[in-house]
Amino acid sequence: MTNYVLLDPSKHQKLNVLPHSNFSQSAKQHLAAVSVNEFANASTNFPVVYMKDAKVGKMRAISMLGLQQGINLFFSEKEWLATYVPATILRTPFELGPDPTADKTLTLYIDEASDYVSETDGEALFEQQEPSQFLQSIQQNMAGYYQSEMQSHQFTELLLKHNLLVEIELVLQFEDQEKNKLKGLYTINEAVLKALSKDVIFELHQQNFLMPIQAMLASLSQVNRLMTMHNKSQQRKIVGIKMRNTQADDEFS
Amino acid sequence: MSSNIKNIIILGGGTAGWITAGLIAKKHNSAVKVTLIESPDIATVGVGEGTWPTMRQTLAKLGISETTFINRCSATFKQASKFVNWITASNDVYYHPFTEPQAFNKFDLTPYWQKSLSTEQSFAQAVTFQQYLCEQGLAPKSIANKEYEVVANYGYHLDAAEFINLLREHCCEQLQVNHVKDTVQDVKQADNGDILSLVTKQHGELSAELFIDCSGMKSILLGETLKTPFISCEHTFFADTALAVQVDYDSNDAPIASQTISTAQEAGWVWDIGLQKRRGVGYVYSSKHSSETQARAVLAKYLGISKLPETTRKISFKPGHRAVFWKNNCVAVGLSAGFLEPLEASALMLIETSANYIADQLTPNTNNLAIVAKRFNTMMHTKWRGVIDFLKLHYVLGERSEPFWQDNRSDSSTPQSLQELLAIWQHRSPSEFDFTDNTEAFTAASYQYILYGAGFKTDFNAMDYLHQKDRVAQRQFALNQKRIEQLKFTLPLHRALIEKVESIGFSKI
Numbered sequence: 001m002t003n004y005v006l007l008d009p010s011k012h013q014k015l016n017v018l019p020h021s022n023f024s025q026s027a028k029q030h031l032a033a034v035s036v037n038e039f040a041n042a043s044t045n046f047p048v049v050y051m052k053d054a055k056v057g058k059m060r061a062i063s064m065l066g067l068q069q070g071i072n073l074f075f076s077e078k079e080w081l082a083t084y085v086p087a088t089i090l091r092t093p094f095e096l097g098p099d100p101t102a103d104k105t106l107t108l109y110i111d112e113a114s115d116y117v118s119e120t121d122g123e124a125l126f127e128q129q130e131p132s133q134f135l136q137s138i139q140q141n142m143a144g145y146y147q148s149e150m151q152s153h154q155f156t157e158l159l160l161k162h163n164l165l166v167e168i169e170l171v172l173q174f175e176d177q178e179k180n181k182l183k184g185l186y187t188i189n190e191a192v193l194k195a196l197s198k199d200v201i202f203e204l205h206q207q208n209f210l211m212p213i214q215a216m217l218a219s220l221s222q223v224n225r226l227m228t229m230h231n232k233s234q235q236r237k238i239v240g241i242k243m244r245n246t247q248a249d250d251e252f253s
Numbered sequence: 254m255s256s257n258i259k260n261i262i263i264l265g266g267g268t269a270g271w272i273t274a275g276l277i278a279k280k281h282n283s284a285v286k287v288t289l290i291e292s293p294d295i296a297t298v299g300v301g302e303g304t305w306p307t308m309r310q311t312l313a314k315l316g317i318s319e320t321t322f323i324n325r326c327s328a329t330f331k332q333a334s335k336f337v338n339w340i341t342a343s344n345d346v347y348y349h350p351f352t353e354p355q356a357f358n359k360f361d362l363t364p365y366w367q368k369s370l371s372t373e374q375s376f377a378q379a380v381t382f383q384q385y386l387c388e389q390g391l392a393p394k395s396i397a398n399k400e401y402e403v404v405a406n407y408g409y410h411l412d413a414a415e416f417i418n419l420l421r422e423h424c425c426e427q428l429q430v431n432h433v434k435d436t437v438q439d440v441k442q443a444d445n446g447d448i449l450s451l452v453t454k455q456h457g458e459l460s461a462e463l464f465i466d467c468s469g470m471k472s473i474l475l476g477e478t479l480k481t482p483f484i485s486c487e488h489t490f491f492a493d494t495a496l497a498v499q500v501d502y503d504s505n506d507a508p509i510a511s512q513t514i515s516t517a518q519e520a521g522w523v524w525d526i527g528l529q530k531r532r533g534v535g536y537v538y539s540s541k542h543s544s545e546t547q548a549r550a551v552l553a554k555y556l557g558i559s560k561l562p563e564t565t566r567k568i569s570f571k572p573g574h575r576a577v578f579w580k581n582n583c584v585a586v587g588l589s590a591g592f593l594e595p596l597e598a599s600a601l602m603l604i605e606t607s608a609n610y611i612a613d614q615l616t617p618n619t620n621n622l623a624i625v626a627k628r629f630n631t632m633m634h635t636k637w638r639g640v641i642d643f644l645k646l647h648y649v650l651g652e653r654s655e656p657f658w659q660d661n662r663s664d665s666s667t668p669q670s671l672q673e674l675l676a677i678w679q680h681r682s683p684s685e686f687d688f689t690d691n692t693e694a695f696t697a698a699s700y701q702y703i704l705y706g707a708g709f710k711t712d713f714n715a716m717d718y719l720h721q722k723d724r725v726a727q728r729q730f731a732l733n734q735k736r737i738e739q740l741k742f743t744l745p746l747h748r749a750l751i752e753k754v755e756s757i758g759f760s761k762i
Contacts, residue, residue, distance in 0.1 A: 054743070056757055057396035165762055184397070186762065 003113040004095055009129050012110065016122035017093065017134070023085060025092050025115060027075045030066035032086040035148040036155040038063075039212035043219035045074070045082040047226070050156075050165055050186035059156050059165070059186065064226065067172060067182070067238070073229040081229070087145065093117055094138055096146060106146060108139065155209055162200055163192050164213070170223065171242040183246075188216050255620045258285060258462040262451060264437065264474060265467030266291030268413060268601065269587025271420035273465055273608040275315045278428040280612045288431040288459065289424070290451065295469075302526045302533050303331055303513050303598035304408040306351050309401045311605045317423055319400040320758035325419045327529040328411040329751060332383050332393050333512040334597060340651045340707055342517065347375060347706030349597070350383035351406040353698040355733045363682035363701060364713040365726035376705035382736045390508040392750035395743065400759040404744065408598075410513070410526045410533075433459070440478045447581045448474060462619055464583045465611070472575065472589040479580045484591075485573040489645055489666055491542060491657060492521045492594045495568045496552050497535035498561060509748045515596065518551050519543065520657040524595060525555075529751055537594050540569075542657040570594075578633045579626035582619065584611060591637065596647060599640045599694065606636060606692075632692045639694035642671040646700065649675070650707035678704065680715050 026032070031051070034042050039061070042048050046063035053060055063086050065072040074081045093114035099107035110117065123134040131139065159165050166189035170182040193213065196204075204210050223241055231237045263274050270289055278287040312322055322328060333350040340347070354362060366379045377384040383405050386393065393405035424430040439452035450460035466474035475481045487493070502509075514525040521538030536552040543551075545567070553561050574591025578584060586607040593599065610632065614625045645668060648661040660666060674687060683700035704711075713720055745753070 052397040052760070054395065054397045056753070057398075057760055058757075059760070160760075160762075163762075167762060 001113055002111045004097060004109040004111050006097070006100065007094075007108045007110045007125075009126055009131075013126055013129070014119050015110070015125050016118045016120065017125060018116045018118055018122040020090065020092075020116070022077060023075060023080055023089050023092075024077075026065070026072050026089045028070045029072050029089075030064065030069055031062045032065055033088050034061050034063050034086050035145070036061065036152040036209075036212050037148045038084075038087060039215040039219075041084040042086060043215040043222070045084050045222065045225075046219065047222045048216050048219040049168075050159075051184055059160065061152065061156070064222075067170075067226050067230055067241075068180075068234075071230075071234070073226060073233065091141075091145070094142065096142055096149075108142060154207070155212060158204065158207070158209060159188075159213075162196065164188055166192075167246045169244050169246050171244060172238050173240040173242070175237045175239050187220060188213055190217065255618045256462055257618045258616065260286050260288065260461035261463045261465065262459060262461040263287065263289045263465040263467055264451065265289075265469060265587070265589070266417070266421065266432075267467060267469060267587060268417055268420070269589075269604045269608075270465075270467035271417060271424055272311065272315075272604055273467060273586050273611065274430045275420060275424045275428055276311070276608045276612045277615070278424065278430050279315055281615060282429055284617075285615070286431060287429075288433055288461070290433045290435060290437060290453065290459065292436045293434050294436065302413055302528070303410055303524075303595070303601075305598060305602045305605075306403075306406050306408045307602055307605050308408050309403075311609070313401050314609075315420075315423065316427060317419070318761075320754055322411075322419065323409075323751070323754050324758075326409075326411040326415045327531075328409045328416075329509050329527055329529060330393050330511045330747060331408045331410050331513060332405060333387050335387065335510075335512045335514045336647070336706065337514060337516040339515070339517040339522075339647065339653075342653050347702075348377040348384045348387065348512070349699060349702040349706065350377055350381050350387070351408065352381050352383040353406075353696075354380035354701060356729045357698050358685050360722075360725060360729060361682055361684070362726055362729055363705060363711070364720040365723065365730075367705070367711065367713065368720070369723075370730065377702055379730055380733060382733055382740055385737050386740065386744065387510070387512045389741065390511070390747050391741070391744040392511065392747045393744070394750070395745055396750060396753040396757055396759065398759065399762055402759075404740070407511070410528055412528055437473070440474065442478065445581070446479060448478065448583050462582060463615075463622070466583055466585040466589045467587050469588045470570070470592065472585060474583045475575055475578070475580060475585040475589055479583055481580055481585075482576045483571075483573055484576055485571060486593065486641060487572060489641060489668060490572040490594055491539035491660060491666075492537045493570060493572065494540045494545075494548070495535050495537045495570070495595075496545075496548055496561070497533065497566045497568065498552070498556070498564065500532050500534055500556060502530070502532065506748065508746070509751065511747045513598065516555065517651070517653065517658075518555075519655045520548070520551075522596070523552065523555050537596075539657055542655075542660070574637050577630045578607070579629045581626075582622060584626070584629065586611075590633070593640060593644060596644050597640075597695075599644075602694070603633075603636060603640070607633065635690050635692050636694050638668075638670060639688075642668055642674070643695045643699065643703070645671055646703050647707070650704070650709055674700075678709070678711055680712055682711055682713075 034048060039048055042063045046065060048061060048063055050059045051062050065074050093111035093116045095109045096106040097109040099105040124132050125135045126132055165186040168185050168187055172180040227238050227241055261277060263270050266289060274287050274289045333348050336347050338345060362380050366376055370379050386405055393407040425432050433456055435453040435456050437451045437453055441449045443449055448464045450458045452458050464474055466472060510527040516523045520543035521536060523536045526533045536548055538548045549561050570592050572593050575585060578590045587604050610629060616622060616625060649667055651658060683697040685697050687697055
């Protein structure tokens with residue numbers, strides 16, 4: 001459970017934050033949100049796809065860390081099993097949230113329930129009511145994160161505007177004949193991408209958005225890596241994964 | 254004497270007229286000019302505020318966004334019909350959900366439910382999660398689902414007047430339907446009866462190769478001009494009058510029902526339909542079994558008020574349909590073809606079916622029109638027979654003692670085809686082979702819901718060897734319960750979803 005609250009100098013005066021060790025907070029996390037500037041690194045490890053937020057139906061990019069709810073295949077007690085750690089995991093126990101004193105402004109929140117929060121060990125957040133050097137560096141990181149979120153938003157809007165997202169589903173075939181469908185995943189529609197006009201391609205290129213588009217497509221083969229890792233660590237083996245385009249009938253209408 | 258079909262004229266600007274105009278124009282725009290003539294001095298009846306799930310495909314086909322439709326038409330989601338007091342008049346309830354029974358057409362759960370579960374759970378509770386969704390006020394999907402995507406099967410409740418406005422705008426602006434507002438004064442015919450043109454007051458003579466009569470109960474072209482006889486269903490359905498009112502919700506955040514609630518009364522039944530900002534409520538009754546004063550008192554009592562508002566509308570109708578629906582070069586869609594009481598909301602479904610059929614079967618010239626007409630009539634007769642049997646089924650199963658209900662249960666009022674089905678179902682449940690014609694209005698699933706919802710007992714014992722797979726059945730019942738457990742945490746409240754559709758909208762992908 002998490003409990004994010006507004007970071008408050010008077011309330012959190014004595015709070016310390018422990019350094020990250022093995023990212024154990026993500027052990028049961030099979031998805032991690034990613035910003036567009038992370039696509040290149042993320043795609044060399046994880047499938048990068050879009051999913052809809054269940055509450056407001058908004059599209060957001062995510063890395064798939066596992067194939068089943070509650071299992072992060074890249075977490076192990078000893079070491080992180082990938083060459084990249086999504087920024088959202090690195091940010092723990094901090095997040096950006098709405099500033100109650102200023103409209104449309106984001107500010108720093110801290111997860112009071114996090115294992116990284118301590119009153120005795122770790123880096124102090126405040127020194128005599130003033131932000132410590134540690135906290136200042138966090139604040140700087142968060143400013144960068146805010147920028148990349150804005151960019152991600154633009155990227156997503158462009159994908160939607162040009163109809164570049166297409167829904168796919170992954171059908172997991174288990175050794176005991178059971179099948180499990182992962183639905184509601186979206187990737188780049190290659191046919192639409194190929195048919196884009198010069199102008200649109202140029203627009204995407206100018207914004208540096210062609211690379212993340214290609215990264216998303218290339219990252220789909222990481223599904224095989226997930227299967228291999230799943231079969232190494234889990235009892236119930238997966239014997240095959242089929243990727244299906246669920247909108248295949250659209251061309252007939 | 255063949256001519257190319259270049260012009261189609263639709264007479265009447267109600268729901269039937271615009272849906273038909275839209276579906277034909279969408280498909281044949283490039284070759285056929287579709288003109289809709291609407292008389293400025295005739296008000297539309299605005300049939301039906303309830304639709305079938307088929308409306309999703311119809312709207313998608315027309316190219317109307319679901320978000321736009323819901324916001325413009327004050328529309329809500331309809332997942333079922335709920336029948337109250339139809340059996341014994343002692344707060345009895347049963348559901349006809351839009352989702353088919355668990356394992357439908359693969360494994361019949363009916364005998365197992367009757368044998369082991371019927372004392373604890375109603376049929377609909379045991380075989381589908383949808384009654385639960387309705388009772389808990391949950392929506393059939395969430396905002397994360399795309400337009401027209403389904404978690405639990407659904408149709409809509411809608412504001413008929415606003416729906417017509419949206420359809421008109423869409424047809425004229427997006428689909429190039431030619432809208433003529435004028436009064437038709439005369440109909441010109443060829444010697445063989447074919448309609449040649451409609452003579453209008455201000456636009457002169459408008460001719461076409463095919464005419465579609467959507468003129469409502471007057472049935473100006475098929476009935477008045479082509480003299481197609483009307484087949485009355487008064488001997489089967491006694492209701493002939495409706496009192497309709499609109500009522501506000503108690504508060505802005507009152508729950509919205511996602512089922513049409515039909516409550517049986519002494520001489521008919523009350524419909525109760527929840528739209529976004531108001532409810533539409535009405536009493537359909539038999540004027541032979543109740544005076545208007547009595548009927549007004551019944552509706553007022555249902556609403557918990559002492560006197561009905563001034564705005565209460567009274568609508569009289571004659572249940573029945575034309576002997577044929579397509580004659581010469583004229584086909585009727587909507588009330589001009591026929592009308593039955595609004596139980597199970599079949600009016601809009603019949604409009605959708607007819608319009609889709611015409612759009613699909615349109616020929617390039619008039620050569621084969623007679624063949625299409627013949628086939629259309631066969632198809633529509635099957636539909637009407639199915640609707641009549643199914644609606645009547647609701648009436649024959651109860652035990653209410655008022656004269657209206659006793660008359661309804663008499664053999665003389667029950668179609669032979671329904672009597673035969675009821676005889677067969679003495680020893681087995683409704684199956685897909687009872688309804689092999691794919692144009693049947695209702696499937697065996699619907700018959701099962703009504704039959705066993707209303708307490709009909711099939712004697713499965715005579716063929717007990719067919720029902721020995723208890724473990725399979727238990728697993729299917731368990732799967733349904735598991736589905737409930739999943740959905741109750743993932744689906745939002747109905748009103749909450751409607752508010753999100755307004756503020757965010759469904760995405761296209």
